[in-house]
Amino acid sequence: DAGVIQSPRHEVTEMGQEVTLRCKPISGHDYLFWYRQTMMRGLELLIYFNNNVPIDDSGMPEDRFSAKMPNASFSTLKIQPSEPRDSAVYFCASSPGLQGDGTGELFFGEGSRLTVL
Amino acid sequence: AQTVTQSQPEMSVQEAETVTLSCTYDTSESNYYLFWYKQPPSRQMILVIRQEAYKQQNATENRFSVNFQKAAKSFSLKISDSQLGDTAMYFCAFMKPRDDKIIFGKGTRLHILP
Numbered sequence: 001d002a003g004v005i006q007s008p009r010h011e012v013t014e015m016g017q018e019v020t021l022r023c024k025p026i027s028g029h030d031y032l033f034w035y036r037q038t039m040m041r042g043l044e045l046l047i048y049f050n051n052n053v054p055i056d057d058s059g060m061p062e063d064r065f066s067a068k069m070p071n072a073s074f075s076t077l078k079i080q081p082s083e084p085r086d087s088a089v090y091f092c093a094s095s096p097g098l099q100g101d102g103t104g105e106l107f108f109g110e111g112s113r114l115t116v117l
Numbered sequence: 118a119q120t121v122t123q124s125q126p127e128m129s130v131q132e133a134e135t136v137t138l139s140c141t142y143d144t145s146e147s148n149y150y151l152f153w154y155k156q157p158p159s160r161q162m163i164l165v166i167r168q169e170a171y172k173q174q175n176a177t178e179n180r181f182s183v184n185f186q187k188a189a190k191s192f193s194l195k196i197s198d199s200q201l202g203d204t205a206m207y208f209c210a211f212m213k214p215r216d217d218k219i220i221f222g223k224g225t226r227l228h229i230l231p
Contacts, residue, residue: 031217033219035221041223042208042221042222042223042224043208043221043223043224045218045219045220045221048217048218050217055216055217055218056216056218089160091162093162095217095219097217098150098214098217103167104150104152104167104212104214104217104219105152105164105167106152106154106162106164106210106219108161108162108163110160110161111160111161
């Protein structure tokens with residue numbers, strides 16, 4: 001498997017624009033997580049899905065953020081409208097969870113670095 | 118809510134030395150999982166080691182081992198014979214099995230000096 005694939009790797013946009021980050025999880029993984037990494041706040045969990053269903057979105061900062069998982073192989077994180085304080089690296093991770101032989105390990109993508117000017 | 122605290126924002130050690138990274142957590146759960154993840158400068162995060170709370174034996178993976186003190190809610194990572202390739206950000210993480218949500222500490226930036 002190619003691992004978790006995120007796009008774009010880098011995104012520079014202007015304040016007020018819509019940003020869409022994309023993620024393809026590892027096939028067979030039931031869980032998908034979106035994290036945001038900043039120097040000040042470290043790694044924050046934004047939202048996670050189990051079998052395409054959002055389980056906990058309490059980490060989503062505000063209504064400008066939304067995430068979807070229309071099928072088992074694709075998820076998006078959208079910011080509309082974007083603001084400079086949204087600048088961060090956004091990570092997607094998938095996991096088999098603890099079912100069967102699962103260890104709960106997270107498999108991360110390479111991240112999307114977002115800069116909002 | 119669970120919290121994970123890493124009290125050392127940054128550390129530097131000489132190559133071949135042993136270094137210990139601290140992590141404490143807060144939970145009322147009796148069964149849970151703890152992890153250490155490594156994020157090298159290339160940014161890709163990878164799992165270093167994993168500990169199940171109901172196992173008293175400390176986990177080890179080659180040069181990496183943990184000191185798990187359940188009563189003290191402490192989970193430190195020891196890196197023996199440190200190598201230049203160990204230079205990275207290290208994150209401690211907690212998972213409660215019932216919801217599979219994984220919470221991370223803020224990380225410790227480790228520099229291995231030649």
